Amino acid sequence: MTGLDRLPGVVVATLAFILWSLAFGLLYVAVSLGCAWGWDRPAWMGLSLQRWVLLGVWAVHLAVLGALLARSWRGTRWGDAEASFRPVLATGGLGLALAATVWCGLPVLLASDCL
Numbered sequence: 001m002t003g004l005d006r007l008p009g010v011v012v013a014t015l016a017f018i019l020w021s022l023a024f025g026l027l028y029v030a031v032s033l034g035c036a037w038g039w040d041r042p043a044w045m046g047l048s049l050q051r052w053v054l055l056g057v058w059a060v061h062l063a064v065l066g067a068l069l070a071r072s073w074r075g076t077r078w079g080d081a082e083a084s085f086r087p088v089l090a091t092g093g094l095g096l097a098l099a100a101t102v103w104c105g106l107p108v109l110l111a112s113d114c115l
Contacts, residue, residue: 013093
C-alpha cells in the first residue's frame with residue numbers, strides 16, 4: 001500500500017486541485033513579473049526567457065499531476081464498487097485537475113508574451 005492509497009479519495013482530489021491552483025497562480029505571477037522585468041525578448045532558441053519559465057512551470061505541474069493520475073489509476077480496483085469508490089473519486093479528481101491544468105496553460109503556447 002502506497003501513501004496515495006492510504007489517503008481518502010476526497011483528500012487526493014482536493015490536493016489535485018490545490019496543485020492546479022498553484023500552477024494557475026505561478027503562471028499568473030510569472031507572466032506579470034516577466035512583463036515587468038523585460039523577460040519578453042527572444043533569448044534562446046527563438047523563445048523568450050518568460051516563455052521558457054512559463055513552459056517550465058506548466059510542464060512540472062503537468063508531470064506531477066500526470067504521475068499521480070497514473071499511480072492512482074493503477075491502484076484502483078475497478079471491479080468492486082464498494083472498495084473502489086474512494087480510489088475512483090481520487091482518480092476522477094486527479095483527471096479533472098490535470099484537464100484544468102492543461103486548459104489554463106494553453107495560453108502559454110498560443111498567446112503573445114506581453115501586450
